[in-house]
Amino acid sequence: MASGAIPTSKTRFRKDSRAAFRPRRPGQPLWRSKWANRSILPRGRGRLALYLFVFVVVVLLVPVPGLGSLRQLLLGILLFPFSASSRSRPGREVLKYIDPLIGTANGGHVFPGASMPYGMAKPVADSDDRRENAAGYVQDVSLIRGFSQLHDSGTGGSPSLGNFPLFVHPGCPLDDITMCSFSARSRAVMRWPYSASAKPGYFSLRLKNSVAAEMTASEHASLYRFSFPDEDDSENGQDISVEYSPLILVDLQDQDNSRHNGGVHVDPKTGRITGDGDFRPSFGTGVYEAYFCADFQGAKIRRSGVFMGDNPHEDRQSIEKDPEGKFNVPSGSAGGWIQFEPPTNGHILARVGMSFMSREQACENAEREIPKLDFDKTVEKVQDAWADKMSVIEVNEADIDPALLVTFWSGLYRTMLSPQDYTGENQLWESKEPYFDSFYCIWDSFRAQHPLLSIIDPVAQTRMVRALIDIYRFLGKLPDCRMSFSKGFTQGGSNADVVIGDAYLKGISDGVDWATAYEAVVSDAEVEPKSWNTEGRGNLVSYHQLGYIPSDDIDHNGTGRNTRSISRTVEYAYDDFAIAQLAKGLGNEADYRKYMQRSTNWKNLWNPHQADSYIQGPEEVRWSKFKGFLQPRLLDGSFAHHDTRLCSPVHEMHKCYLDTRWATYEGSPWLYSFYVPQDMAALVETMGGKKAFVERLQYFHESGIVYMGNEQSFLPVFQFHYGGRPGLSSYWAHQYIPSLFNTTYGGIPGNDDCAMGAFSGLAMMGFFPVAGQDVYLLTAPFFSEVKVRARNGGWAVIRILNFDPTYHAKYIQHATLNGKPYTKSWIKHDFFVQGGVLEYVVGIGESTWGTKEEDFPPSWPWPPVVEDASKSL
Template structure:
C-alpha cells in the first residue's frame, strides 16, 4: 500500500472517511451522475464550462453566449447565443478562452438566398429559451428563439452536434473562423468540399492568460436525411456558393476580418442535421482522423452513452452515505467532484512543440489555484491521472527549461506568485505516487526554480532570486536586472517563495539530500523578514485592535507601507492587487489575509500573532467582517487554520457557514470563478471533512457532511 494510502486509512477512520480498496465500501452503490449538475457556476462569474466533454477531455462542446461571464462559453444569464464551438476551458478568469470555429444554424435565409443569412458574429446572435437548457455529464442541449434545437455530446477530440430544425426549413449551417475573444491573428484558411460539404481549415489565435500564439485545425462533416443544396464561403457579411476556398490574411483596423464557410440543405420531412467537428493542434489530417475514428458513424446516442460510461467509471471510486441527506447536498458534493476533472485537459498526442512519449496535459489555469486543493484531491481520488499530470509537468521542464506555473493552448501562462509546480510535485512525492515518475528529474526541476532566475519570470520560475538569496526577502521596488516581470507583489512573493522552498526541502529529505534540505528549510523561514511587529490596522479610522502585520521592505532594509486592508473584500477604494495593477504588494488578496499564509511554520506564525487565543481572534475577525473572500483560493486554508490554535470545532463551524451559504447547487452557486475546478475541490474536500495542507503529510479533519465517505482509490492506480 502506498504511504499516503496507509496514512489515510489509519487517520480517516475516526472521521468515517475510508480510503482503502481492501475494505468493502461502507455505503451502498448507486448512480452518482444523477447528482451531477454541470450548470452550477454557469452564472454570476463562476465561469464554468457546462457543456459536453469527457474526463480531462480536449473536445468541449457547448453553446457560446455574449454574456459577461462567458469565459467557459455558455453563461446561464439570459444573453444571446453566438455559435456552438468545440474547444473551451472551465472556470477561468480574465478573457474568454478558446471557443474556436463556432457553428451557427439558420432555419432558412431571407429571400431563400445565401446572402439573406447574417454571418458576422455580433449581428447573427440570437436569444435562447432558458427553460430549454439541459446539462448532464457528456451532454448539453438548448433551443434557440428561432425554433432550432441543438443538443451535443463529445468524444476525446471530437464534438457531435445535433441540429433539429422546424418544419419547412431550408437549413444553413455556417462555420466561423473566430473564437470567443476574437483573438484570431491574420492568418486563417477554410476549404469546403463541394460534393460532401466537409469543411477543413485552421487559424492562429492567442491564449487568454498567457503569451505567444497557437494554431488550431478543424475538420467538420455533416450528415442528414435532407439532401445537401449548396455550399461555399463567406467573407465579412457576404457569401457565395461559387467559391469554396478562403485564405484570410488581412484585418480591418486590427480586428480580424470575419470569414468562414457554410453548407445549406434542402427542405425535408426530417430536418435533423448532425455536425461532427474534430479538432487538433497538429494538422487538419489529424483533426479528420480523430473525427473518423472517434465518431465514425455519426451515432449520437452511442457517442452520448460512451461519454456517460466514461464519467460513470471516473466517478466510480467515490460514494457517500445518503442517510438523512437532501438531494441538494449530494448535488453540491458530486458536482464539485465532477468539476475537478473538466480541467486540466489531456492533450497527449497533440503537442507540436516537442517530440516525447510522455503524457501531455494542458489548461492548467493556474497552478497557483490548483495546488491548494484540486491536485491534492485528485491525488486521493484519481492518482493515475495525477501521475500523468506530474509526468507532463516534468516533461515540459525537460523540453522548455522550466516548470510551468500556468499553461493553456500550448502556450505559457503568467506567473501569479511563486513557482507553484514545486508545491504540486512535493505534495505528490510526499503522498507516495511513484509509478512512471522520474523523481530525480522532478527534483532537478524544482531546484532550478529555486536557484536560477529565468529571463522572463512573468511566464515561469521566480524573479528576484538575487535579492531572495542575499537579502532573504523580495524588496519593494526590487532592483532586478537579470530578468523581467511585474515588479510588484513583494509581500506575497516573499511568503510564497518561502513556502516553495519548504516544499522543495521536503522532497530533498525524501531523496536523502540532507544538505539541500537544510538549506531550503532555512530559506523557508525568510517570511519572518517582512513581519513588522508594531504595525497596526485601521478600519474606518478605528484601530482593529490587532498589532503585527507583514509590510513591504526596501532593499536598504527600511520599511514601506501598504494598508493591511488594501485589496481586501471590504476595501471599497477600487484598488485591485492583480497583475494589471502596478501598486499592490500582495496578489489578489490583502495583507490581512496573507498574514495567515505561512502553512509550513504555523507554530512560529501563531507566536508572532500573539498566541493561540489572539490567532483565533484574528481568524474570527478575518471571516466575521468579510475581509476574506471565499471566492478566491487564498481564503481556502484560513477556513481550517483554527486547528493550529487547538480549535478544530471552529473550522467545522466555518465550513458549515460557507457551505451552502456561498456554495450552492444553482447556476449562481459559486462565489467566484471555479478556476479549473479549484472551487469544486474545495467543496468536495470540505464536505468530506478532509482538507489538505499541501506539501506536507497533513490533513485537517472536520466533521463530514455525511455519515460515511468511501474512496476506493487504490484500484484506480495504473502503471503507465
C-alpha cells in the same frame, strides 16, 4: 398535414408564435412536430392516452384514502425502466446529482457543455456577454453567437478558446443566402430563457430562430444534433417568410476574435468542411494553431460555399492563405457553409473533429472516436466515463438534503474538466510523455484540486506531474500557468514546485523521472529567467541575500512585474519548503537544510508594530485590537506601509489583480499573514499564542475581510486546528457550504478554476489537505458515511455513528481509527492508500478532541526544536 409528417421546403416560419420550451433529458430529440392538428384535445387513441395520463396523475398525487397500494404499484410500473437501467449500468445513478450549470453566472465562468474527463473537445453554446463568457456559455439572457468546440473552465480574464463555432439557420429569408447573417456580430440570436439542459457529456439549448441544439463529445470531437421546431421567431426578427432549408456555417473565429491567417475548404459533394487558424492565448503570451474537420448527416446538400464577414460566396469553395503571401484570410468572421434540403427525420447531425496538429489529424480523430454519427450512443459512452470516475467515491444519501448532494457531486465533477489531456496533440515537441494543457493556473489549483486528484484519480495526477516535468525538459522552466501551448502569466510563486513535492510525498510516482523533477524545482529556486512574468521567480538576488523581496528592488537579471513583494515572498518561502521535503526524500541533506532555512523568510516581512485600522461611518477611523502583520520592506531594511485590509471585500478589493502596484496579489495583508503552512506553530506564537491566534482568525472570518472566491482563502477555513480549536474549522466549513457553495447558477463565490469544486468536495467529505505536506485536517463530514476507494483496492471509510442531518451536531467529540481511539486532528495520506475506518461521535458543542498539543497538525520549525535531554531524566 398528418401528425408527425416532415414539413416541405415551402413551409413558412411564423413570427407570431411563442411556444414554450421544456428541457429534455439527454438523448431525447429536441425537435417535435407542431404541424399536426392543433385542436386542444388529440383525437382517437391520443385522447384515450390523455385520459389515462390524467387518471394516473390523480391516483399518484391526489390524497384519496385507500389508494396507497395502487400508488405503489403504479410507481413501480412507471419507474421500472429507470430501475432496470440503473442496475444494468452501475454508477450511473450518481450522474443525476451533477448539474454542470452551477457556476455559469455571477463570475463562476464554469464550462457547462459536453466533455470527457479532462477531454480536449468541449462543445457548448457561446454567449456574447464578454464580461462573463470566459468559458463560452453564460446562464443569462445574452445572445448566442454559435456553438464552438474548445473551451476552458472556470478561468478569469478574457474569453478563452471558443474555436470554430457552428451556427445554424433554419433557412434564409426568401431562400436567399445573402439575406442570412454570417458574421459573429450579426448572426447572434436570442435563446429561450432557461431552456439550457446539461448533464455530464450532454448540453442542449433552444434558440429563438427555430433551432434546437444538442451536443455531446468524445476526447477530440464534438457531435451535435440540430432540430427545427417550426413555430418560433425567424432568426432576424423580421416578418419575412423563411424557407425551411437549414444552413450551417463554420466560422474560423475564436471567442476573443484573435485569429489571424488560416483557411477553410468545403467539399460540395461530401459536405466535409476543414479549416484552421492561428490564435492567441487568453492569459499569456504566444500563438497556437488549431484545426477542425466537420461532417454532416441527415439531409441532402443543396448548395455550399464560403463567407467573409457577412458576404457569402456560392461560387467559391475555399479560402486559403497564398503561400507567396499575396493573400491572407481577413481577420474577423470567415469560413464555410452548407445549405441542406429539409432533413428527412427532423434533425441534422454534425461531427467536428479537432486537432492542434493538422486538418488530417482532426478528421482522423473524429472518424476514430465517433465512426458512426450515433448521438445517443456517444452520450452513453461519455456518461459511462464520468460514472467510472465518480465510482471511486460513495456517500450515504440517507437523510441528506438533495441540494447538498448536488453541490457535492457537481463540485467533484468540475475538478476533472481541466487540465485537459492533449497527449498526441503537442504541436511544440515530440515526446513519449503525456502532455496536459490548461494549467489555468497552478497558483489556484495546487491548494486543493491537485491534492484531491491524488486521492480520487492518482493515475491522472501522475500523468499531469509527468507533463509538467516534460514541459521543463523542453522549455527550461516549470509553468505556473499554461494554456494553448503558451506560457501563462505568473501570479505568485513557482507553485508547480508544491505540486511536484506533494506528489512525491503521496507516492504519485509511476513513470515519474524524479531526477529531472528535482532539477526543475531547483531551477525555480536558483535560476532567474529572462522574463519572470511568465515563468520562474524574480528578484532572486535580493531574495537570496536579504531573505525577502524588497518593494523597491532593482532587478538586473530579469524582467517582470516588480510588485507583490509580500505575496511573492511568502509563496517563495513555501515553495522552498516543498523543495526541501523533496530534497530530503531524495537524500540531499545539504539542499534540505538550505531550503528549510529559506522557508523561514516569511519572518523577514513581519512587522510586529503594524496596527489594523478601518473606516467606520463617513470619515471615522477606528483601530482593531490586532497588531503585527506582513508588510512591504525596503532595500535598507525599513518597512513601508500597505493598508492591512486593502484588496479585501471591505476595502478596494479589485486593486490587487495582475497589473497591481501593491505588495499583495488578490488578497490583503490580513489574508497573507496566515500563509505559513510550513510552520504554523511559529506563526501562532508570533501572533500571541493559541488564544490570540484563534481570536484573530475568527475575526478574519466574521468581519468580511475574507473572500472565499479566491483559493488562498481555502486553508484559513481549517487553520483553527493549529490553535487547538478544530471544531471552529467545522463550524466555518458549514457556514460557507451552502451559503456560498450551493446549487444556484451563481453557486460558487468566484471563478471556478476547477478548484472551487475541490474545496466543497473535500470539505464535505470531512478532510482538507495542506498541499505540499502529508497532512489532511479532519472535520466532521456532511454525510453519515463517506467511502473513498483506496489505492490498494479497499476503502477509506469515514463514518459518523450518531449523524445529525440538521448539522447542529457537527463537532467531533471522539474518534476511533480501525477500532482504536484516535485523538489527532489530522491524518496522513496512507489512510487513502491502505484504507481503513475512521469513526466519529459528534455533538452540538466543541469538545477536547484534537485540542492537545501532541494532537495538533505538525509544524516544521527551522532550525528544528531540540528537546532538552535533561528534562526527561
